[in-house]
Amino acid sequence: MTGGYLLLVADLIGVAVFAASGASAGVAKRLDLFGVAFAGFTAALGGGIMRDVVIGAVPPLAFADWRYAVTAVAASVAVFWLHPALHRMRRVVLVLDAAGLGLFTVTGTLKALDAGVPAVGACLVGMLTAIGGGLARDLLTGEIPAVLQREIYAMAALLGAVLVAVLHRLSLTGLVPLTIAATLITGVRLLALYRRWSAPVAVP
Amino acid sequence: MTGGYLLLVADLIGVAVFAASGASAGVAKRLDLFGVAFAGFTAALGGGIMRDVVIGAVPPLAFADWRYAVTAVAASVAVFWLHPALHRMRRVVLVLDAAGLGLFTVTGTLKALDAGVPAVGACLVGMLTAIGGGLARDLLTGEIPAVLQREIYAMAALLGAVLVAVLHRLSLTGLVPLTIAATLITGVRLLALYRRWSAPVAVP
Amino acid sequence: MTGGYLLLVADLIGVAVFAASGASAGVAKRLDLFGVAFAGFTAALGGGIMRDVVIGAVPPLAFADWRYAVTAVAASVAVFWLHPALHRMRRVVLVLDAAGLGLFTVTGTLKALDAGVPAVGACLVGMLTAIGGGLARDLLTGEIPAVLQREIYAMAALLGAVLVAVLHRLSLTGLVPLTIAATLITGVRLLALYRRWSAPVAVP
Incomplete structure (x- = not known):
């Protein structure tokens, strides 16, 4: 398996997991089958669409490569029928979601840097790819x-995006350093969940 | 009347009807005159703006051709003053809305295909043009x-977008086949309204 | 100080004030520190991002020039810690907000005209820059x-945008006429606040 193929497979797993989160929210709000699929599509591909529009990579990957849309819709329809099972698997879903967060941050930041966005902006775009x-x-x-x-979610992404920008400056953009960055984001997110870390709220 | 002129007139009628739906929602929420006009503008031109941004046709038609914005705002202001009459005409409005759905789906899908978006993505962009x-x-x-x-609305658009993509592949993009496609979408939408068809909702 | 430098400083003051409005809303909704910063960033730079996406100036200034993001986040974090003081200064904040409205409308309209957007569209883009x-x-x-x-806010911006389009047509785009246009928008907004002017709401 080449690196490009590996990345595609990882990307599509991230899309499926994020779609499942959107579809679950849609089921909980009593949306119909179309609404559930649309919520899943949006949750999975909305961040990437924002990224591509902002860096001028049009049409966005979500529309340019049919495998993304088909994966998102298939995962959403599966959740529509199987959502009680999803609830029982919620620990697995949280871990996969954290993995998606790490992956989308790394690919988003890198894509922005490669499109010529300066470092600070690229970190923001990378984080937006993951949370959008x-x-x-x-x-x-x-x-x-x-x-x-609530919770440490976007901050883990932003931290990882900064690391990716540093690695990019050092020309360390091979599979190994980027995998370490994605794993770090995923790890911080899971640790925050496990330890119930949360960001402060202002004193009223 | 040439085909281009006919299309513009049809397009502006669609804009006026969608603006009326947005303005009505604004009146119902007690927005002020500006808010009603803004809601009308958004309902009429939001889908087309999303389409143009996603396919890279900037500035979007809504900003590049003043007739679109003026039509949307004029229709909205008319609704602001005449909304009780609109309520009495709600059957007519539903028929015109279904016609707008058909027209916007066909022009949106075609524009995306002409901009080089692959078929699956172009169908999604066409549907988004109509429902956005x-x-x-x-x-x-x-x-x-x-x-x-609720209701069959976006599904009718998606079905029609697929038909347009097939026609485009067969190079059947003359006025007659496209009019048939738009009419089909409108017909499915009206039939769904009349028969009270709706998409399924997940079992809790 | 050159005109360009002056404009940058004015722009960043506008960003800081709009960020404060977003951060305040975030504090009121009990968002955490990240949420407050994100709401501030969005309020300060969301209008400019919409403008840049619509006129095809990608990546938007908010991502291309780090000073914008850093100013927005710094102002938001300051509000997070100091928001009771902000409440006491709310008259000052309203005046600065009106100044931001004037400035963003003028620069937004001008940027759209310079990007080749026709006059009506450019006025809408200018207004959207300020209210987005x-x-x-x-x-x-x-x-x-x-x-x-409620209130006269967007209408003041739209009025000013039309004035900027007229000045642009007359090639009067020096610092003096543009400052007059911005001041006019700010003045109309403050007068509307002081006199409690508001736009009409539809009769139910």
Whole structure:
């Protein structure tokens, strides 16, 4: 398996997991089958669409490569029928979600850097790639985005994006250093979940 | 009348009808005159703006051709003053809305295909052109988008977009086959309304 | 000080003030530190990002020039810690916000005209530059956008945008006429606040 093929497979697993999170939110809000698929598509591919629009890579990958849309819709339809099982697997889902966070941050930051976005902006774009889908999912289903309210989620992504920018500056963009960066993001996220770390809220 | 002129007139009628739906929602939420015009503009032109941004056709038609913005705002202001009459005409409005759905799907899908978006992506872009404005209208007015919750609306658009992609592959993109495609979408939508068809909702 | 440097400083002051408005909304909604910073970033830079995406100036300034993001985040974090003081200074904040409205409208309209957007579209883009951040802030925090509901805010921006388009047509785009246009928008906004002017709401 080549690196490119490996990356595609990893990317599609991330898409499926994020789609499942969107579809679950849609089921909980009593959306119909189309609504559940749309919420899943948005959660999985919304962040990548934002990234591609912002860096000028149009049409975005979500529309240019049919495998992304088909994966997102298939995962969403599966959740529509099988959501009680998903609830029982929620520990697995949280781990996969953390893996998706790490992966999307690394690929998003790298894509922005390669498109010529300066380092600070590229870190923001990388983080947005990872959290944008969840943001859009929450807005679609009438919720204040969870990522703004609690837990260490976006901060783990931002930290990892900075690491990717440093690695890029040092020309260390091979598979090994990038895998380490993604794993670090995933690890920080899981540790924060396990230890119930959360960001401070302002004193009223 | 040439085909181009005919298309422009049809397009502007679609814009006016979708603007009326947005303006009505704005009136119902007690928005002020500016808010009603903005909700109308968004409902009418939001889908086309998303389409143009995603396919890289900037500035979007909504900003490049003043007739679109002026039509949307004029229709919205008319609704602001005349909304009780609109309520009495709601059957006519539903028929015109279904016609707008058909037209926007066909032109959106075709524009995406002509911009080089592959078939699956172009179908999604075509559907988004038709439902995007309504989605944005509902988010602006604090509602979970209606298109995600009930009735056959987006599915009719998606079905029609697939037909357009097939016609495009067969080089059948003359006025007659495209009109048939738009009419089919409109017909499916109206039939679904009449027969009260709806998409399934997940078992809790 | 050159004109370009002066403009940058003015722009960053506008960014800081708009970020403070977003951060305040975030504190009021009990968002965590990241959420407050994100709401501030969105309020400050959301309008400019919409402008740049729509006119094809990618990556948007918010990602291309680190000073914008750093200013927005620094102002947001300051509000997170100091928000009671902000409440006491709310008259000052309203004046600065009106100044930001004037400035962002003028630079947004001009940027759109320079990018080749026709006059009507450029006025809409200019207005969107000024109100887009506030719109996005309200959507993020689960509110129907305030700008659609009450007071003369967007109308002042639109009026000023039309003036900028006229000045541009007359080739009067020096610092003096543009400063007059920005001051006019700010003045109309403050007068509307002082006199409690508001736009009409439809009769039910």
